[in-house]
């Protein structure tokens with residue numbers, strides 16, 4: 001006799017599909033499947049935070065917003081000395097509040113607990129698309145072709161994938177009909193209006209010096225910086241230059257995310273008032289386990305038939321509002337067809353491991369019965385390396401962009417700019433000067449493609465993530481010009497996510513293990529970029545230039561004409577110590593049968609079981625491009641077709 005949890009299934013708790021997680025991966029496919037007529041239960045650990053204005057006005061975004069973000073604390077490496085040198089280490093003081101820096105005792109705080117490197121993830125309806133920066137930059141074609149390596153079934157053909165972007169995009173900045181773009185899809189995109197740059201021309205001198213270095217016409221800087229980087233061209237991935245940077249926002253810069261798509265679909269009605277699409281939302285519910293039917297007999301693979309979830313607000317310990325007195329209620333729901341895991345790069349491998357899918361030794365350690373021994377679950381964690389490169393210009397670069405604009409107070413009560421935004425006007429209703437992207441190909445590019453994306457800002461730098469604290473920081477001078485850099489095709493695959501207990505409310509251990517593999521390409525590529533920026537700084541024309549390089553911290557006297565530091569180790573050490581990231585991917589990678597670390601086949605099916613797929617950023621065999629969100633939407637659209645093709649099998 002074999003007992004299956006299926007005996008508990010009934011009409012009220014059974015759906016065609018169950019999707020766990022509502023980010024770009026899960027939110028997209030759940031909605032698509034419901035629109036195709038299938039009943040779908042979308043289980044999301046977080047709440048619907050639509051009423052939090054910070055999740056709507058992109059300018060007010062708060063990465064660590066406790067209403068919508070899980071606060072993970074990770075390690076960048078096993079090297080304790082390197083860890084101690086990271087500038088944005090987070091500590092919890094004895095009074096419970098966060099403190100950020102290398103050593104709290106320097107400010108008299110004794111007994112603080114070191115938490116690690118802050119790594120926020122969205123945990124709300126819409127996932128990380130609700131607290132991300134919303135940059136929407138297409139990956140390169142080779143990132144898709146990489147899926148099929150060793151399989152060659154063409155499912156992820158890079159050229160074909162473009163049509164998924166065309167299908168989902170609702171472009172707000174190009175002439176309708178522009179090839180390679182979509183104008184009627186669900187995902188709104190926009191770039192900053194050219195008028196934004198009219199009040200920010202001082203910095204153009206720095207862009208122009210950089211353009212000269214790559215042989216582009218510096219007089220066309222305004223044309224370039226207002227042009228589309230997602231243009232259709234077979235040579236796009238090899239082309240260096242300056243472009244605008246699109247975001248997933250509406251024409252008035254309201255964040256647009258799967259939340260909008262899900263809610264619009266859920267609220268759609270027929271003429272008689274009944275719900276048009278069978279999508280059901282189960283919010284504030286943490287999925288704790290995938291349920292399997294192991295009674296198939298005759299060597300049949302265990303079949304995923306449902307999930308168990310804990311209903312309760314903030315029951316996960318990465319939730320900054322977690323309170324041990326909220327215990328939650330455990331429920332079970334069932335899927336007639338498939339269970340789709342979409343908890344994101346940290347949480348999907350955690351859920352699989354808790355459910356008995358993962359490295360056997362790890363599961364044995366916590367007495368979790370093995371359903372499928374897959375050593376790759378939680379391994380292969382990848383991330384785009386980011387470092388800021390900055391210097392001081394000869395004059396202040398912060399320009400008074402709009403002297404008539406009211407003084408915005410960043411969402412404080414009575415903020416006049418919020419009122420204006422509701423009318424579709426004012427500073428929050430338009431893009432900012434972060435809408436720029438400069439792409440170069442270093443001497444260490446893999447794939448013979450450009451491998452570095454940079455975006456510029458003035459008066460400040462982006463040097464990593466930190467939660468809000470009450471510490472006071474000295475602002476950087478308005479002469480600061482900085483490039484945020486994003487390393488594409490990072491070669492490191494040594495990061496990992498693994499459970500630390502069998503308790504689903506616990507957070508897994510996350511170690512990005514930066515610069516373990518591929519340091520021979522990744523570090524020199526970043527050094528090339530630093531050298532490129534320094535050369536452009538040195539050749540920036542007066543009155544703005546020359547820009548005096550500040551960081552990475554090679555002393556100006558030691559910077560060679562080539563831009564490299566006389567002692568390369570100075571820059572190298574700084575890069576290893578201070579590089580950060582926030583684009584984790586690939587912890588359930590797709591790969592061929594011959595790869596023992598492949599978790600998914602090219603149809604995104606979990607190996608060793610039936611009826612279970614992973615559809616989110618953890619599925620990418622390698623980090624897609626410079627920003628993973630749009631690639632995850634596209635992956636989920638592609639996955640929708642794959643799931644629908646198989647719908648009659650069940």
Ligand SMILES: Cc1cc2nc3c(=O)[nH]c(=O)nc-3n(C[C@H](O)[C@H](O)[C@H](O)COP(=O)(O)OP(=O)(O)OC[C@H]3O[C@@H](n4cnc5c(N)ncnc54)[C@H](O)[C@@H]3O)c2cc1C
Nearest residue numbers: 021023025045123127128132133135287343344617627629
């Ligand atoms: C601060 C920040 C800035 C970023 N900036 C950009 C950017 O500008 N451009 C870009 O392209 N990318 C950016 N990203 C990355 C991008 O947002 C992610 O790659 C993308 O959202 C990944 O989608 P996903 O579906 O894999 O996971 P997520 O978006 O993380 O969604 C996962 C969802 O699953 C839910 N979940 C997890 N576990 C469970 C469970 N057990 N039960 C129920 N629900 C669960 C979570 O609550 C969450 O809502 C940023 C991310 C962050 C956090």
